[in-house]
Amino acid sequence: MTTTTATTIHTARPIAPAALAELRVTDDAGRPTTAFTDGEGGAPLRCCLRRATPGERLALVSYAPLRRRAAATGTDPGAYDEQGPVFVHADPCAGPDPDDGTLPFPGAHRTVRRYSADGRILGGRLVGDPSPEAFARAFREAFDDPAVAFVHVRAVEYGCYLYEVVAETTRGH
Structure with missing residues (x-):
């Protein structure tokens, strides 16, 4: 007898490569993109979901x-x-490290904003505890609602979009 179990993984997604290619030319406000050299490091990069280095x-x-x-x-x-x-690399990068498995940009307070498939806000939750367990609970709570198709994680201090999260179900035996 075979037992099938399902595991739900909450996957953080960077900005899609096609969107990044466009944003590196003209941003979504219609402005030409200007590159600069980061002297300090630390900017949250939405292309590879890590902090910039000097x-x-x-x-x-x-x-x-x-x-x-x-x-x-x-x-x-x-x-x-x-x-x-949002900060992105000025030139194409390799994207997120697929073996990293850590939550991007942990730390300060974050909001987990829930959206329907057609992009309507369905609510949100403040996550003040930076632990992976607190985010896992917030994601589980969000995706327990079948109307939630995706969530955005945002920084409270600036309100900036950090990344999108979707639920992916895997099947095991």
């Missing part, structure tokens, strides 16, 4: 994640069409 070439761009999602799905983001600043 000397890396970066760009600070305006990013509209819900507008881009709506365009891909043929929907209208409506009033939720917000855009905000």
Whole structure:
């Protein structure tokens, strides 16, 4: 007899490579992208979900994640069409380390904002505890609602978009 079990993994996603290619030319506010050399390091990079190191070439761009999602799905983001600043590498990078497994940008307070498949806000939760367990609980709580298709993790101190999380189910025997 074979027993099948399902495991849900909450996967943090960087900005998609196609979007990054566009953002490295013109940002979502229509401005040309300007690269700079980061002298201090520490900027949260949304292309590879790690902090920048001193000397890396970066760009600070305006990013509209819900507008881009709506365009891909043929929907209208409506009033939720917000855009905000994000740091990315000025040139293509390898993306996140697939073996890293740690939560990107731990630390200060974060919000976990829930969205429906058509990009409507369904609620949110403040996560004040930076532990992986606290985020796992917040993600489980969000995805326990079948109407939640994805969540955005945002920094409270600036309100910036950090990354998107989706639930992926794996099957085992």
